[in-house]
Amino acid sequence: MKNEKYIDFLRSYFKVQIKENDFVDTNLSFRIKKLFSFLCVDINNLPFVIAKYNGTNFNVIEFDYVKNLIKESSNNHVVFYFDKLSIQNKMSLTNYGLGYIIGDNQFYIPELFIMINENYNHKPVKPNSKLSVGAQNILFKLLVLDKVDVYQKGLSDILDEKEYEVYRAVKELENKKILIIEKPLGHRVIMLDDKEAIWEKAKPFLKSPIIDEKYVDKNSLFSQNIQLVESGHFALSKKGMIVTNEEVYAIENRQYKDIKDNVKQAFEGHENAVKLQVWKSKIVKTANNEINPFILYLSLKNDYDERVQKDYEEYISKYWR
Template sequence: MDEREAYNRKRLIEKNRAFIVPFKQLYIPYLFIDFTEYRYQTKGRTAQTLQPFAQVLVIAHLLNTNNQYTIEDIPLKEIANQFQVNTINVSRAVENLVELELIEIEQRGRYKMFQFKFDRKTLWEKGLENNIFINPIAKEYFVADNFNWNLPLLKAGDTALTEYTNINPSDQMAFATDNQTFNLIKKNNQPNTFNEFGGEYLFQIWKYDPSFINRISQSAYDKVDPISLFLTYKDDQDERVQMELEHLIN
């Protein structure tokens, strides 16, 4: 951008003088209008997959079929309040969505907002086609014996799949949580309580807090949301599971 042009615009704004710069800015102070073209500045790289919280935003949008809430056309700070996260997390996620060319940014006054470029069905299909969705699971641990936990956990894995589909119940209970919550649970148990081999309970440590989406979408109450669950099984080779997953998504 020409520095002299930017300087002149700044002087006009300071003097409350209306002006228009084609394709860049419209400023009419007495009508409280200030529309500015906004482009997120990336770091010279192109993202290939969704970052964890960016995926949360996409899934929340996909599940909002009844328009009970919105993350479009509202300030990023309001999105942060909805999910109870820091605005920095939202800004980084939005930058990731821009790099993947999934959203358009608009500056309204001093607020930045965005809209998805595609309808929900197209957004989902493009995401699968371009393989941008990540598997939410970062790591898994098992518990062989009784253990103590007093924090709410969401059903996941086969336990959740059983409730969403016609898959037969599993003897093993599976739960999903984020790393921070899992560390709190470990503090209340013996070091050897958790292992990576097998046990009555399975703990999935997710790359994002599985309760994020449930907080606003109310798509599930005691289990993980159906889209995240699908993504944990997407590469499963069991034909029976894949058939049920197709029913789940439909």
């Protein structure tokens, strides 16, 4: 097991050190030794036994039994390795609080997540500290759902995000008391408050992803092979009562770097000028490829025009119903 690809995969996230002869399996039956191969490692300085499953019949109760045997005899944490696993079986492991690694591209190790959160708790937290971009983007996606009352592991499929990203984001939102996580089985994510109250709690913690705004020539911009997203007043004008003659588009910084040499600069007010917002992070979109209504707030946040603010509040009010 020592040269398995998944070790390198884990090392892209954690500090992993393989250990020699640290686990004595005398308390395990011959049958269990036949079903599993064992590898002792330290992951982020925590002792683990990685139990690679060599059998064919999935039995979560047996996995839980093996974990407890190893934990009691050696005080090691246990994470199970599988070459592949169905969604149903992943959910079963999660509901039992069992960590797993699948191939060299998926893992769920609850002990490590707990350790990370405990480290956060030892650090002084400023009351006005901002959310990470990942956490606020997950929140924006949650707020457009009809309801949120699902197991955390299922959220990655609903939101089309990586499981690890969802876990970290949800824990951050929980620490800010924006979302509620029901424990212990499955870590169900629920919205006890109505969505409007959650939005109001979240607003002070949001930070703008816009790193630059500039006026460019519309023709040279549209000649590039990219998909632009309407933003700012321009996007809001399509939904409400305000009228604007200024076109505003958002683009992610990584895309802008590819085209910036081919896009001509322009002056504000020029006949063919459009405003281009360069975003540091991913632009969250709806199913219709429009800018997410809650991330749109960040492109309007510093606009103190009462008409704009009122129109925006009316626009998002449909999500409270």
